[in-house]
Amino acid sequence: MQVSAWLLWVAWLCTWTEAARQCQCQCACPPEEQVEQRSERSERRGHLHHRLAHQRATHRDRAHRRKGSRPVPDIGLPRIVHHPSDVVVRVGSPATLSCRAEGNPEPTIQWLRNGQPLDTDKMDAQSQPIVLPEGSLFFFSVSLGRKSQSHEAVYACVARNSAGVATSRNASLHIAALREEFRVQPSDVEVAVGEVAVMNCSPPVGHPEPNVTWRKDGILINSSNEHYTELNGKLIIAPAQKNDSGVYSCIASNIVTVRESRAARLSVLAKPVLLRKPEDVSVQLGASAQFFCEADGDPMPSVEWSREKGPLPNGRYLINPDHSLQIHYVTAQDMGRYTCTAENKLGVSVASAQLLVEDVGSTRLRDLHKELSALRVSLENVTVMSTASNMSQVMWRLQSSAVSQPHYLEGFEVLYRSLLPASSDWTAQRVPQPGLHTHVGPLKRGYKYEFKVRPYGSSLYGRESNTRHLRVPEIVPSAPPQDVSITMPTDRNDTVHLSWEPPPHDAHNGIIQGYQVQYY
Structure with a gap:
């Protein structure tokens, strides 16, 4: 009987231990009563009393837990409560990758570099990072060296205790940099007034991503101005105006340095505009007529004159440097519409005017007109008088014509102008009858000149001669x-x-x- 009691006691003790392990709770059981020699029935009653007491204690513990009380566990899995974040750091600057963990027992922190345990022994003593007491990884001076020595990598912290292991999210440590080469350099742009101008730029690769600003003629552009829009490095100007023309450069900057692109020119061009349009002109037969035409634009437009019916009067018209058209010794056949056309690569502007010829009531003027229109002058020769002189000698002759002996011819007018290195207006020098030669000068040495001759009488002129060129020698x-x-x-x-x-x-x-x- 005594042996049976002891066996029951051992069985009860094993059952209680298993229940305590499964509940993972601290159970304060009532102390054992002194074992006395009793009957088997008394022993079973005592064992049942102990089991019921233990179940009541477990029930009280669960009820207490439902009310919000937190028991202190003997063992707790580690948990990362603060994960490291990506950082960008300049070379030589300090950096910290944060990490903090909880668990019971207190977990230890280790770090992974590119998925492998961080081995600081392979690094130079000056570049070795250290693990701070709370688990963060501290770099005293970030360096960029060989692959094994560089601090630039992907890191993660690992918390470990006897209950298990927890690993943080990955965090990258980038060493700040900004390359020299722009991925896209600005290039010259031409737009018309009112259009949208786009100056392209893609900054160099860098960490962190560089900010992009723009300069015009060396002055920083105010990005808050609605006239400008900066989008993905590009500068958009809308609508473009003439004062937007200039030299632009793209500025890329981050915490490392500042880079400036090559300069590019923005040309805001303008279509031709006629500032002064030709007006109708009425002149007497044999007189001179002049039409004015002034144009502007960017680029400066070319100006040409044309006649509605047929070509301009051969040998009797002149287009001056100010683009005005002169017609000398007007005839009845010159009547009609004359058109000024200004053109550049952006467009064309046109204006026209009418030439009216009044009938000449005087018989003398009619005869003078008829005589001058029949005369033909040939420019024979233009020479420098001597090497030491800057005077020229001009010679011409009157060709045979229907007029055997001119009655109204008063003389000849020599016209000359410089062509190179710079052109100039025509200069006139009159030679009265019967002269057929003259000296013209002084001329500028090294310059090239153009000459021509025309007959005149009263205020009327005849047809112009052929032209000849002369270069004055230098000394x-x-x-x-x-x-x-x-x-x-x-x-x-x-x-x-x-x-x-x-x-x-x-x-x-x-x-x-x-x-x-x-x-x-």
Whole structure:
């Protein structure tokens, strides 16, 4: 009987231990009563009393837990409560990757670099990161070296205790950088007034992604101005105006440095506009008529004259540098509509005017008109009088015509102008009858000139002659350079600085190409 009681006691103890392990709770059981020698019935009653007491304690514990009380576990799985985040850091600056974990027992923190345990022993002593007490990874000075030495990588922290392991999210440590090469450089752009201008730019690759701003003629553009829109690096100007023309550059910047693109020119062009339009003109037979036409645009438009019916009067018209049209010695056949056309690559602008010819009531004027229209002048020769002279000799002759002996011819007018290096207006020099030659000058040495001759009588002119060109030979300047100055730098005694002004303009005797400095 005593052996049976002991066996029942051992069985009850094992059952209680298993129940306590499954409940994972602390159970304060009532102390054991002293075991006395009793009957088997008394022992079973005592064992049942103990089981009921244990179940009541477990029930009280569960009820207590439902009311919000949190028991302190013996063992708790680790849990990451603060995950590391991506960071971008300049070379040489400190950086911290945060990590914090909870668990029971307190977990230890280790770090992974690119999926492998971080081995600081392979790094230089100065570049070794350290794990702070709360688990964060601290870099005293971020470096970018060989692959194994570079701090730029993907990191994760691992919390570990006897209950298990927890791993954080990945976090990248990028070393701030900004390359030199722009992915897209701005290029020159041409638009018309009122259109949308787009200046392209794609900044260099960098971490962090660089900010993009723009400069016009070296001045930062105000991005809050509604006239400008910055979109994905591009600068959009709408609508483009003439004052938007200029030199633009794209500026890329981040925490590392600032990069500036090459400059690009924006040209806001304008269609031709006629500032002054031709007006109807009425002149007497044999007189001169003039039509005016002034145009503007960007680029500056070319201006041409045309006649509604047929070509312009051969040999009797002149288009001046101001684009006005002159018609000399007007005939009845010259009547009609004349058109001024201004054109550039953006468009065309046109205006017309009428030429009316009044009948001449005077018999003398009619005869003069008839005589001058029949005369033909041939420009024979244009030469420089001598090498040392800047005067030219012009010779012409009157061709045989229906007029054997002119009665109303008063003389001839020699017209000349410079062509190179710069053109000029026509200059007139009259030669009275019966002269057929004259001296013209002084002319500028090194310049190229154009000559022609026409007959005149009263205020009327006949047909113009053929043209001839003359280049005036050059000789050495007749005066030395002016304001010659010699200075010596204070920091060098083996160098001098020499400066001067050109000779007086009248002493150039040609186009000065350069200077020769001689020293002894």
